[in-house]
Amino acid sequence: MTEPSYSTxxxxxxxxxxxxxxxxxxxxxxGLPMLGGMLAKRRHAxxxxxxxxxxxxxxxxxxxxxxVGDSRTLVGAAQASGLFDVFTYLLQGGRIDVGxxxxxxxxxxxxxxxxxxxxxxxxxxxxxxxxxxxDVAALSGRTVIIARHEKRRFPERVxxxxxxxxxxGGDSRERxxxxxxxxxxxxxTLGVIRYRPDSREPxxxxxxxxxxxxxxxxxxxxxxDLSEAVETEPPTAEDLDILRRVVDPEGIFLKK
Numbered sequence: 001m002t003e004p005s006y007s008t009x010x011x012x013x014x015x016x017x018x019x020x021x022x023x024x025x026x027x028x029x030x031g032l033p034m035l036g037g038m039l040a041k042r043r044h045a046x047x048x049x050x051x052x053x054x055x056x057x058x059x060x061x062x063x064x065x066x067x068v069g070d071s072r073t074l075v076g077a078a079q080a081s082g083l084f085d086v087f088t089y090l091l092q093g094g095r096i097d098v099g100x101x102x103x104x105x106x107x108x109x110x111x112x113x114x115x116x117x118x119x120x121x122x123x124x125x126x127x128x129x130x131x132x133x134x135d136v137a138a139l140s141g142r143t144v145i146i147a148r149h150e151k152r153r154f155p156e157r158v159x160x161x162x163x164x165x166x167x168x169g170g171d172s173r174e175r176x177x178x179x180x181x182x183x184x185x186x187x188x189t190l191g192v193i194r195y196r197p198d199s200r201e202p203x204x205x206x207x208x209x210x211x212x213x214x215x216x217x218x219x220x221x222x223x224x225d226l227s228e229a230v231e232t233e234p235p236t237a238e239d240l241d242i243l244r245r246v247v248d249p250e251g252i253f254l255k256k
Contacts, residue, residue: 003234004235004236004237004240006234006235006240007254007255008189008208009032009035009253009254009255010235010239010240010243010254011208011209011232011234011235012032012146012187012188012189013032013035013036013039013243013247013254014036014039014235014239014243015036015187015192015232016032016033016035016036016037016039016100016144016146016187017035017036017037017039017040017043017044017045018040019036019098019144019184019185019187020036020037020040020045020048020098021045021048021097022044022045022046022047022048023045023047023048024045024048024049024097024098025048025049025051025090025095025096025097025098026040026048026049026050026051026096026097026098026099026100027051027053027086027090027091027096027098027099027100027136027140028050028051028052028068028100029053029068029100029101029102030065030066030067030068031253032100032146032253033100033146034064034065034253035064035243035247035248035253035254036100037050037061038050038061038064038246038247039239039242039243039247041061042242042246042247043238043239043242049078051086051090051096052065052068052069052073052086053068053069053083053086053132054068054069054073054082054083054086055073055074055079055080055081055082055083055085055086056068056073056074056077056079056080057077057078057079057080057081057086057090058077058078058079059072059073059074059075059076059077059078060075060076060077061075062075062076063075064247064248064250064252064253066252083132087132087135091135091136091139091140092135092139094139094141094179094180096136096139096140096141097140097141097142098140098141098142098143098144098184099136099137099140099142099143099144100143100144100145100146101133101136101137101143101144101145101146101163101183102114102133102145102146102147103133103145103147103158103162103163104117104125104127104153105117105153105154105155105158105159106145106147106153106154106158106165106186107154107155107156107157107158107165107222108156108157108169108201108202108222109165109166109167109168109169109182109195109200109202110143110145110165110166110182110183110186110195110200110202111157111158111161111163111164111165111166111167112133112137112145112158112161112162112163112165113127113158113159113160113161113162114127114128114129114130114131114133114162114163115127115129115130115160115162116159116160117159118159120160123159127162129162130162130163133162133163134162134163134164136163137163137164137165137182137183138163138164138178138180139179139180140180140181141180141181142180142181142182142183142184143165143181143182143183143184144183144184144185144186144187145165145183145185145186145187146186146187146188147186147187147188147189148188148189149188149189149190149191149216149219149220150219151218151219151220151221152221154219154220154221154222155221155222156221156222164176164178164182165182165183166182166183166195166200167182169199169200169201170198170199170200173200182195182200183195185205186202188216189208190207190208190211190215190216190219191204191205191206191207191208191211191213191216191229191232192204192205192206192232193205193224201225202222202224202225203224203225203226203227203228203229204216204217204224204225204226204228204229205228205229205230206229206230206231206232206233207229207230207231207232208231208232209231209232209234213226213229214226216229
């Protein structure tokens with residue numbers, strides 16, 4: 001039987017969806033987090049609740065939103081609120097189980113930089129800034145990071161900590177007074193990286209079909225433990241049907 005063909009974006013959407021458990025409250029941003037959230041609700045987590053930064057809570061998700069502020073995030077929603085309610089009642093109240101994040105740089109311990117490359121006051125590159133990522137990173141039950149896998153994006157240490165991951169590893173996050181957990185997974189264009197429970201050291205959980213564990217390490221600026229790496233399970237025909245026919249039939253993010 002011929003395996004269905006799929007894109008890296010579709011594989012990443014599936015990997016993101018797998019990080020969502022049924023019944024969880026999910027903070028989803030624009031793009032792949034939306035794809036993953038919608039796929040999860042139709043695949044294995046029908047009772048998960050998707051929350052958008054602009055205030056949409058548990059919409060019917062009949063159509064893929066273009067952004068977190070799209071009016072489609074309010075169709076049939078349980079609540080149509082705003083930034084204040086999402087960041088106070090939900091995030092600060094400890095009600096978000098998993099938050100999706102991204103950044104210009106991601107380091108060994110999952111710290112994110114979306115502020116600047118180089119010296120802060122005279123940077124080589126200035127990014128758009130936090131946009132709420134620091135709150136999501138500090139207050140979600142756990143976070144999942146999604147990123148393009150390039151060595152320049154994965155330094156040993158970020159130039160600026162916009163959003164905290166596991167800080168310096170070990171119990172450093174707890175010692176810093178951050179009550180919630182840090183990143184549980186880093187989903188990239190090459191594989192999925194996870195973190196050891198005690199040391200918070202990164203290890204390669206899986207590499208995507210067509211790549212090897214060594215390929216992932218070659219594009220990573222810090223050392224990964226490759227000893228447990230396996231090939232990422234590819235999408236099934238059913239997964240792809242949900243993504244292409246139900247979640248994003250117009251190819252907004254899947255790019256037909």
